[in-house]
Every structure is written in C-alpha cells, then in structure tokens.
Amino acid sequence: MNENTVPLIETRNLKKYFKVKKGLLHAVDDITIKIHRGKTIGVVGESGCGKSTLGRAILRLIEPTSGDVLFDGKSIISYNKSKMREMRRNMQIIFQDPYSSIDPRKTVAEIIADFMFIHKTYKTKKEIWNKTAELMDTVGLAQRLANAYPHELDGGRRQRIGVARALSLNPQFIVCDEPVSALDVSIQAQILNLLMDLQEQYKLTYMFVTHNLSVVKHISDEIIVMYLGQCIEQAPVDELFSNPQHPYTKALLAAIPEPDISSRNKRVEIIKGELTSPVNPSPGCRFAKRCNYVFEQCTREDPPLINLGEEHYCACFLHKNESSRLG
Secondary structure (H helix, E strand, C coil): CCCCCCCCEEEEEEEEEEEECCEEEEEEEEEEEEECCCCEEEEECCCCCCHHHHHHHHHCCCCCCEEEEEECCEECCCCCHHHHHHHCCCEEEECCCCCCCCCCCCCHHHHHHHHHHHHCCCCCHHHHHHHHHHHHHHHCCCHHHCCCCHHHCCHHHHHHHHHHHHHCCCCCEEEEECCCCCCCHHHHHHHHHHHHHHHHHHCCEEEEECCCHHHHHHHCCEEEEEECCEEEEEEEHHHHHHCCCCHHHHHHHHCCCCCCHHHCCCCCCCCCCCCCCCECCCCCCCCHHHCCCCCHHHHHCCCCCEEEECCEEECCHHHCCCCCECC
C-alpha cells in the first residue's frame, strides 16, 4: 500500500459514546483507520463490540462524540445537513436486515428509484426508470419483479434491492453492515460474489462489517478486530489469518469450524472469564479479565496500538517493546 496516496476514507481518534443510566457507554473508542480506493476493510468482532456503530459514525448517520472523519482528504465532521446531503451521493450503506431497511409499501422499482428522485440525479422520470431497470439487471433482479412488493420476495432478492438502492447514486464508498448474516448460506455466497463483482466493475471502496471470519477472509484486503469499542488488531487479511498476535484474535480464529474430519480432535481454546462493562470502563486492557496471559500492567494501563511490521498493528502489552506506536 502506498502511504503517500490519500485514502478515500480516514478516521482520526473517532469516538462515539452513548448516555445510559449508569454513565457513558463507550461504543466506539479512539478508532483510527484508513481505507484506500478500491479496497475493502473488514471489521470483525463479537456482537456489541461497536462494529455497526463505527460504520454509522463514519457516514454520520449517528453523530460522533469526538474525533474526525475525512473523505478524500477533507474533513466532513463539521458539514451541515445540506452539505451532508450532497455527500450521501458518495457514501452509502447496505443494512443487515433487508426487509426492515426498505419501505414495504413501495414496489421494487420505486424503492430503487427513490434516492434518484430525492437527489434529482436525472432530468426526466424516464431516465430514472431506465436507470432503475439497468440497476435491476446489474444486481440480478428480473424485470418481472419491478412491480412486486418486498413481502413477496425472499431474503436474497430483498438484499439485492438494498444493493441496487445503494448503487443508485453512483457512490464511491459503501458500508456493508453484515449484509449476508440474515441469509441462507447458499444465498450468502451469491451476495458476496455480487458485491465483489460490483466492486471491480464500479471501483467501489467497502467497509465490510461482520462477525463471520470466513466471510471477511473471502472479501477483505485488510481486517481490523474490535473488542468493546476498541481496535485491538489490524493487518492485511493473509497476515492476520497466518500470524494473529492478540490473544482475542487467536481465540476467534481457533473457533472457526473446519470441514475436515481429521480436525475433530483439535483442541479449541475457549474464552472464559467475565466480560468487562463498556459503561465507564476503567483504565486497562478490556480483554484482561478473559485473557490467559494477563499480568499487572494489563489491569492498570490501556495498551497502545503498536506497529509489529508489515502493516500489522496490535494493542497488547505482550508486544509493547517490539516496535513503535501507530503513527
């Protein structure tokens, strides 16, 4: 990766806290990432780690508590509603649940055309409907379904509607928020292959949010692992899978099922211990209570994200003396 090129998406110390009865819930806590044009960064972690919140904060669907978000080198964090509306043409999202994210009272064609009418991307209605038909072909929706309603379709077709709608404004960046987790396995493969084909065809940049490590390995160029709002490891996909460094990442990878009868006696390391509360967290590693390698410093200080080389970063005191901090 050429460090001199300006990334399409960049976050700097991005934070999102939610007020709850007991204090502040640290959903996203000090995340700094770069996503270069035409690349896919996968965001993985268990439920509640802040993956989806990170994607929504980048798009400003929810307002960050602090930090900065840059699009093509320009900060968008201070944009007003009018300017952010213009930015929506460049930044879109595909939601996890294809049914709840689309209007059940509109037909397939109306849903796909909706954004184009709102943003007036074409001069005439005919041009919009022609583009809608083209998008249906692009995502594999038969033209006979143009006047169908969402409840008449299966999950795979509904998700294709969501993909077509996201593409309708010709965006450069799309957050894919667990777009296949609600689908059957065979349909998951179809949607994943569709997303990869579209990325190549339209030169798209993705943030792919998922809890499925097998899926993220298939589609991503780089992966960040999140735990309770923090990025604890970041590396190119092959490097992360072949050389995981954080104890949590190692446990996640060890839990991936292997379709090989010879692996049935493989020892699986189970993560034990109490889950740290993300509400007003105390200083220290948030994985410490579940880690087999914990020592005193882990409970007193937040481990910095350090560079282990080969664009591999890890937030763990086991590696504190091996390299410099992430710059």
